Amino acid sequence: MSNDAIDAVFEAGDPAFIPYLVAGDPDYESSLAYVEALDRGGADIIELGLPFSEPIAEGSTIQDAIVRSLEAGMTPERFFDFVGDLDVEAPLVCMTYYNLVYQYGQQRGPRDFVERAASAGISGLVIPDLPAEEADPLRAACDEHDLDLVFIVAPTTEGERLTRMMDRVSGYVYVQARLGTTGARDDVSDQTDESLARLADWDVPKAVGFGIKTGEHAERIVSAGADGIIVGSALVDIVAAGAANDEPIEAVADRLESKARELTDGAVRGLTSAPDADT
Amino acid sequence: MSSHTDGKFGAYGGQYVPEALMPAIEELRDAYERYVLDNEDGFMDEFRKRLADFGGRPTPLQRADQLSDRYDTEVYLKREDLLHGGAHKLNNALGQVLLAKYMGKERIIAETGAGQHGTATAMAAAHLDMPCEIFMGSTDINRQRPNVFRMRLNGAAVNPVTTGRGTLKEAISETMRDWATNVEDTHYVIGSIVGPDPFPRMVRDFQSVIGEEAREQIREQTGQLPDSVVACAGGGSNTMGAFDAFREDEAVDLIAVEAGGSSLDVDEETGVAPNSATLSTGEEGVLHGARTKLLQDSDGQIMESHSVSAGLDYAGVGPELAHLVDSGRVQAANVDDEVALEAFHRLSQREGIIPALESAHAFGYLDENPDAVGDVTVLNLSGRGDKDLETVIEETEQRDLDVDVDMSVFAEAER
Numbered sequence: 001m002s003n004d005a006i007d008a009v010f011e012a013g014d015p016a017f018i019p020y021l022v023a024g025d026p027d028y029e030s031s032l033a034y035v036e037a038l039d040r041g042g043a044d045i046i047e048l049g050l051p052f053s054e055p056i057a058e059g060s061t062i063q064d065a066i067v068r069s070l071e072a073g074m075t076p077e078r079f080f081d082f083v084g085d086l087d088v089e090a091p092l093v094c095m096t097y098y099n100l101v102y103q104y105g106q107q108r109g110p111r112d113f114v115e116r117a118a119s120a121g122i123s124g125l126v127i128p129d130l131p132a133e134e135a136d137p138l139r140a141a142c143d144e145h146d147l148d149l150v151f152i153v154a155p156t157t158e159g160e161r162l163t164r165m166m167d168r169v170s171g172y173v174y175v176q177a178r179l180g181t182t183g184a185r186d187d188v189s190d191q192t193d194e195s196l197a198r199l200a201d202w203d204v205p206k207a208v209g210f211g212i213k214t215g216e217h218a219e220r221i222v223s224a225g226a227d228g229i230i231v232g233s234a235l236v237d238i239v240a241a242g243a244a245n246d247e248p249i250e251a252v253a254d255r256l257e258s259k260a261r262e263l264t265d266g267a268v269r270g271l272t273s274a275p276d277a278d279t
Numbered sequence: 280m281s282s283h284t285d286g287k288f289g290a291y292g293g294q295y296v297p298e299a300l301m302p303a304i305e306e307l308r309d310a311y312e313r314y315v316l317d318n319e320d321g322f323m324d325e326f327r328k329r330l331a332d333f334g335g336r337p338t339p340l341q342r343a344d345q346l347s348d349r350y351d352t353e354v355y356l357k358r359e360d361l362l363h364g365g366a367h368k369l370n371n372a373l374g375q376v377l378l379a380k381y382m383g384k385e386r387i388i389a390e391t392g393a394g395q396h397g398t399a400t401a402m403a404a405a406h407l408d409m410p411c412e413i414f415m416g417s418t419d420i421n422r423q424r425p426n427v428f429r430m431r432l433n434g435a436a437v438n439p440v441t442t443g444r445g446t447l448k449e450a451i452s453e454t455m456r457d458w459a460t461n462v463e464d465t466h467y468v469i470g471s472i473v474g475p476d477p478f479p480r481m482v483r484d485f486q487s488v489i490g491e492e493a494r495e496q497i498r499e500q501t502g503q504l505p506d507s508v509v510a511c512a513g514g515g516s517n518t519m520g521a522f523d524a525f526r527e528d529e530a531v532d533l534i535a536v537e538a539g540g541s542s543l544d545v546d547e548e549t550g551v552a553p554n555s556a557t558l559s560t561g562e563e564g565v566l567h568g569a570r571t572k573l574l575q576d577s578d579g580q581i582m583e584s585h586s587v588s589a590g591l592d593y594a595g596v597g598p599e600l601a602h603l604v605d606s607g608r609v610q611a612a613n614v615d616d617e618v619a620l621e622a623f624h625r626l627s628q629r630e631g632i633i634p635a636l637e638s639a640h641a642f643g644y645l646d647e648n649p650d651a652v653g654d655v656t657v658l659n660l661s662g663r664g665d666k667d668l669e670t671v672i673e674e675t676e677q678r679d680l681d682v683d684v685d686m687s688v689f690a691e692a693e694r
């Protein structure tokens with residue numbers, strides 16, 4: 001029903017640092033180096049974006065990254081090659097949109113994609129345009145291949161919808177820190193605390209994302225009770241700046257690694273002041 | 280009205296949207312069922328009254344004398360071009376803005392392609408005193424300038440969308456992003472029978488007044504039902520609006536005419552389909568909240584569509600229409616840019632009606648297939664062409680059409 005590698009991350013007890021990058025941004029080789037830099041910087045799980053042409057949940061930072069990756073030739077097939085070429089310890093979660101999952105392989109429907117993802121070494125999936133209501137075929141395929149299916153809990157999710165989602169989620173829930181699309185922000189939203197409170201009774205790890213940018217944000221969110229933090233746009237910003245200025249791969253990779261350290265350290269600091277800290 | 284309470288049309292439809300939007304969509308479904316289907320608080324009565332007083336309904340059904348002679352068939356025009364704003368779009372926009380009001384929403388957003396839906400929404404929002412923002416692709420802003428003026432004059436903000444090719448597909452994505460951010464006080468007035476449930480059935484129900492009137496009118500005028508109803512199809516709202524009342528009249532052929540653009544071939548390399556013939560050439564997939572037919576490459580990436588008519592330039596189509604084509608109740612056809620342009624000129628010259636380029640596709644079909652429409656046909660003239668004048672003059676000059684419009688008068692006047 002769930003993926004052992006991801007379970008192990010949360011069983012270890014430390015807050016999980018979960019970075020996100022778009023695979024192939026700005027090109028295949030650089031992107032391999034960037035993802036590996038995040039792994040060295042302390043990533044516990046890595047979310048890899050498989051770019052889709054209509055990313056309706058994404059803000060401008062990640063939209064631009066998706067365009068760069070697609071223009072450099074990323075496809076679902078190359079994505080699986082990319083996963084195979086990566087040398088990382090952290091388990092990988094693929095984040096993409098449902099049409100790519102649905103079209104992959106010989107027959108329409110999610111099964112071929114899930115089978116291929118599992119054989120490539122992917123541990124879980126997040127599909128932002130697939131609500132729990134439409135997710136049963138994908139859930140079944142994931143069960144067959146021991147992949148986690150992560151759902152996003154929005155600030156607007158409550159009541160029956162929350163139950164329906166919790167019945168289907170595995171691995172962790174992605175707690176959306178605020179309404180809107182992805183994108184780094186300068187503050188941390190109160191909506192996060194409310195969402196975490198609503199989820200308190202559910203026995204599944206809670207990773208908070210959407211807008212986290214600094215070590216301080218990470219600290220604040222872990223101290224509010226999160227089991228992990230998901231950081232995307234703040235890292236994609238570094239990749240974007242590197243691409244815009246034509247910087248050497250190593251320089252950008254170093255900056256990603258130290259940003260990853262800042263975020264990991266922040267998250268660990270947050271643990272000591274967390275509500276259920278028993279130390 | 281037929282009801283598909285689960286929001287599915289065969290395998291099509293559904294609700295494929297980010298979680299943040301799901302509660303809003305459930306709230307909308309509830310409001311749709313109460314106010315529209317059950318006329319709670321007299322919603323439908325107010326809607327119909329405003330459509331009459333503000334919109335000018337009913338619109339006429341007019342016999343097109345010269346076209347009837349030319350094709351040796353009784354050709355009737357459903358004159359949605361005479362609806363306030365100049366297109367069928369107001370039926371839906373007024374319905375949704377009014378519904379938003381009943382729901383206590385405080386802000387209206389909408390996407391637009393040709394600018395007709397944006398214009399209709401801006402008018403409805405001004406009429407009902409709601410603030411309104413329109414998202415429009417940058418390519419479309421440039422080719423539909425008159426409608427940009429109109430939206431601004433009605434007090435709506437117009438936000439350019441510069442991603443992708445800057446057409447309808449990108450505008451819809453961007454409007455969904457705004458909605459996901461401001462969902463608590465904002466209603467998204469979607470412009471066609473696309474998107475997650477309940478939009479496809481709700482927009483159809485607001486538009487079905489077209490066919491309801493036409494069915495009455497044709498019986499009054501000819502004593503019979505037509506042999507066919509022909510309408511252009513982008514997302515398909517004027518199409519389903521015209522067809523819905525004839526759905527059970529099995530002897531009436533329903534023909535949806537899409538944009539064949541410059542060619543039906545696709546270029547997988549560049550991801551471009553130089554047409555918008557989704558019903559004829561598309562494959563099943565998931566886009567903008569629904570499972571439907573799409574123009575997509577073999578990986579599932581959405582293609583850039585193309586049509587000379589901005590309002591048909593979309594890589595998807597309404598899920599209900601896709602289903603009715605699969606089931607055989609609706610026939611899908613398409614005509615290319617040139618045929619549509621020629622039809623535009625023909626209607627302008629022969630009937631004294633300048634049609635929207637979108638609607639011109641339905642007339643292009645008649646010209647190419649005069650024998651396929653039977654003895655009596657109703658064509659939905661979904662809108663008027665004032666917005667298209669610049670495009671038409673430019674596109675006509677670039678081509679060797681059967682029609683020739685000489686605009687040298689401007690040069691002469693300068694002398």
Ligand SMILES: Cc1ncc(COP(=O)(O)O)c(C=O)c1O
Pocket residue numbers: 366367368392393394395396470471472511512513514515516517518589590591635637638661662663
């Ligand atoms: C006059 C007119 N007809 C048709 C359309 C196509 O939309 P639909 O297929 O939803 O009727 C448009 C879209 O802008 C339009 O302006």
